[in-house]
Amino acid sequence: MSALLVALGAAVGAPLRFALSRALDGRFPMGMLLVNVLGSGLFGVFAAMSLGDAGWALLGTGFCGGFTSFSTFAVQSVERPARPATTYVVATVMLSVGACAGGWSLVSALG
Amino acid sequence: MSARRPGATDLLVVSVGGAAGAVLRFAIDTAAPDSLFPWPTLAINVVGAFVLGVLPALAVVRRSRRVALALGPGVLGGFTTVSAWAGQVRELADDGHAGLAGLCLLLTLAAGLAAAALGQHLARRAEPEATMG
Numbered sequence: 001m002s003a004l005l006v007a008l009g010a011a012v013g014a015p016l017r018f019a020l021s022r023a024l025d026g027r028f029p030m031g032m033l034l035v036n037v038l039g040s041g042l043f044g045v046f047a048a049m050s051l052g053d054a055g056w057a058l059l060g061t062g063f064c065g066g067f068t069s070f071s072t073f074a075v076q077s078v079e080r081p082a083r084p085a086t087t088y089v090v091a092t093v094m095l096s097v098g099a100c101a102g103g104w105s106l107v108s109a110l111g
Numbered sequence: 112m113s114a115r116r117p118g119a120t121d122l123l124v125v126s127v128g129g130a131a132g133a134v135l136r137f138a139i140d141t142a143a144p145d146s147l148f149p150w151p152t153l154a155i156n157v158v159g160a161f162v163l164g165v166l167p168a169l170a171v172v173r174r175s176r177r178v179a180l181a182l183g184p185g186v187l188g189g190f191t192t193v194s195a196w197a198g199q200v201r202e203l204a205d206d207g208h209a210g211l212a213g214l215c216l217l218l219t220l221a222a223g224l225a226a227a228a229l230g231q232h233l234a235r236r237a238e239p240e241a242t243m244g
Contacts, residue, residue, distance in 0.1 A: 002137070003134050003137055003138070006130075006133050006134055006137045007130035007131075007133060007134050008130070009133070010129045010130045010132070010133030010134075010189045011126045011127070011129060011130040012126070013129065013133075013189075014125050014126055014128065014129020014130070014132075014133075014184065014185060014188055014189045015122040015123070015125045015126040015129065017129075017184070017188060018117060018121070018122065018125045018180075018184045018188070019116075019117055019122065021184070022116070022117050023116070036193040036194075039193065039194045040193055040194045040197035040198070042194070043194035043195065043197065043198045044197075044198065044201065047198055047202075057137070060194075060198075061133070061136075061137055061140075061195075062133055062137075064192070064194040064195075065133055065136060065189070065192040065194060065195055066129045066130070066132070066133045066188070066189040066192075067194070068192050068193035068194040069184070069187075069188040069189075069191055069192070069193065070156040070159060070160060070191035070192055070193050070196060070219075070223060071156070071159040071160045071162070071163040071187045071188060071190070071191040071227070072163065072183075072184065072187075072188055072191075073193060073223075074156075074160035074163070074164075074223045074224055074226065074227035075160065075163050075164055075227045075230075075231070077224055077227070078164070078224055078227045078228040078231060079231075089220070089224070092193070093216065093220060096193050096194075096196075096197040097197045097200050097201060097216070099197070100194070100197040100198055100200075100201045101201045101204075101205075104201060104205075
């Protein structure tokens with residue numbers, strides 16, 4: 001049951017990532033930066049909501065996990081020239097962890 | 112791979128691949144023994160980055176754009192994850208394990224980038240005459 005929900009969440013998240021990456025990635029991968037930061041922020045929000053196993057499988061593991069992508073981030077980083085690559089790596093790491101912590105804190109404070 | 116607006120079939124192919132990759136990640140996470148340090152996600156991301164780097168060397172990927180989409184943004188995109196990585200770093204830090212949080216962040220980053228670079232290097236050596244795309 002959980003595996004099915006994970007598949008369902010990722011079946012929505014993955015093509016959404018692909019479309020945003022296609023539309024916004026250029027010399028600088030702005031689309032993937034947006035995807036990974038947004039997905040990490042939502043992951044923090046969902047984690048703080050105590051969703052239960054089914055909700056977490058669908059939204060956390062499935063949607064956020066399938067929406068964000070480390071492999072794309074890593075390959076894009078090593079393909080870019082040093083300067084934009086460094087900006088991309090630092091921005092992705094800082095903003096993703098920051099968004100996740102922010103999302104978590106926001107929902108924890110409200111709840 | 113230049114169209115800005117992907118077609119419905121491309122999106123469907125990425126969707127199915129992404130679902131398969133995510134279920135594989137879920138199965139590994141579920142099967143792995145509980146540990147304070149999130150080794151499964153680290154391993155998933157490093158292996159996934161390497162395979163995405165080496166993917167262009169596969170003949171089937173060079174022959175078919177749809178297979179390339181199914182495996183790259185699809186399976187490997189859904190398999191690897193930035194959100195769980197960020198979530199684990201946050202959780203370790205919030206639970207008072209600042210050192211482990213920093214280690215998780217830096218080790219994933221260093222090993223993941225090195226794995227992607229190694230994969231690309233091997234792919235280029237395997238097919239010196241191949242042109243990308």
